[in-house]
Amino acid sequence: MSRPVRVRFAPSPTGPLHIGGVRTALFNYLFAKKHGGIFYLRIEDTDQNRFVPGAEEYIIEALNWCGIPFDEGIGKEGKYGPYRQSERKAIYKEYALNLVQNGWAYYAFDTAEALDKLRAEAEAEGKAFIYNHATRGTLDNSLTISAEETQRRIDSGEEYVIRFKIPTDETLHLKDIIRGDIKFESNLLDDKVLFKSDGMPTYHLANIVDDHLMETSHVIRGEEWLPSLPLHVLLYRAFGWEAPEFAHLPLILKPVGNGKLSKRDGDKLGFPVFPLEWKNADGTTSSGYREEGYLPEAVVNFLALLGWNPGTDQELFTLDELVQLFDLERVHKAGAKFDPEKNKWFNHQYFTRQDSEALAHQLSHVLLEKGIYKPIEYITEVVGLVKERATFAKELWNLSDYFFTPPTTYDEKAVKNWKQETAAIMEQLINLLQNTLDFSSSNLETVIKAWMEENNIGMGKVMQPLRLSLVGAMKGPHLFDIMAMLGKDETINRIQNAIVKLS
């Protein structure tokens, strides 16, 4: 009696989507696709105070950038919409009232100040104040006053909340797909507020009502929700609804030290914790994977393996493979430290597999800014020679600048190998090159090696100064490839330049 798979990603628009949120979305997406189900986005904006403009757009853009778009949600309204809880406000109260009527919930008039005071007092005694079966009978609520009095106070406009009445003396046996059986004592739970005095539902109510109304089959969310599981299950029971199955994902932890990965870790350690760049209210900017040059496939691949793996040695997966292989049962239970180094490694894997011409177009923008004009074919060939050394597109220029502009400085350490005799050898080489018609890499190699052998000149005496002349440093791909790319005139020019400057 399994129902059609419908899963949701339900973030609060309180800021940019955290990388942990991206993974939660990813796992939901993978699970939905694996089972031919629906992945929908619901915006949980029931807290009017924490609403941040732009956050919702950010979330949608981030999901799209990652390549894990939602099937239903804002802008993709299905029959279950609207998908923004603030637009569903009218729905919730009726459900809360229904619970009150059936004895599952009650009105509470206690002020925030009064409760704060009770909490402070309890804490002073080393105890914790809990609004539950033990204390509700002594507090200001509809259980301790008459129905008439309750109604009178509500009618008079007094502020109230609706609290859930947790059943007493019950051991709840709950099931989590990832963690197995979990037990909770109902007496230790507290009577959570379901409906706030501002007329909005709390997360707990809205979440359960919407998950039911939107026919959610599986709730896949972060481990921070595990303590709320008994409340949620009890709510389904109170409403008489079939509960979805639950899976609580392990948390993503800081790379160093203890605790949950936070925004500050990224700033401090120099890696993004957000998919896209985000402008903070204080004017600062938090970096994003997209702007830092990470490829969405690499981020998704890395994130997928943070807390999950298919049980094989394979590490590189396309989204389709991930969909095929994904299985909630194989999600790890323990939190995973975020490793920015491995993230980079994944990027390198995907980066080097990119089409050279596509990368050439990116590089051409950099060249244009520098006033360098070269045919795209030339740039493509250059990219083909250097891309395997790069992890990010932004490294391409530094890796290939000498293909576009002659060296202006020469690496100091390498200059030491420019000996007395070097200029003469380089002159001879120029002579040889001038008489070489076929300037292909392979021919150049043949000709130059033959010449060195004939004249009994050591490799090091030629190759090192030659590389220095052309590149300006001891780096770069195969030297003959560079010469072929540069062409005869440019090659000879650069050698002559070096002779002048270094002799």
Add this chain to the structure above:
RNA sequence: GGUCCGUUCGUCUAGGGGUUAGGACUCAAGAUUUUCAUUCUUGCAACAGGGGUUCGAUUCCCCUACGGACUACCA
């Protein structure tokens, strides 16, 4: 403090009553490149501790320690 979850190399993890405890990242060494990087090869490196159960436990159970989350009219 209370509740719940967790604990295999530094990190991500595989494994599972008898294994040389496997892979990947990082790091180191070697090879290639007379360069640098890439790549390849090799190496370093782990079952938190203590009790059980058992012929045998890293694997099952209990305890402890440690880590984490939650403990709001936030989600």
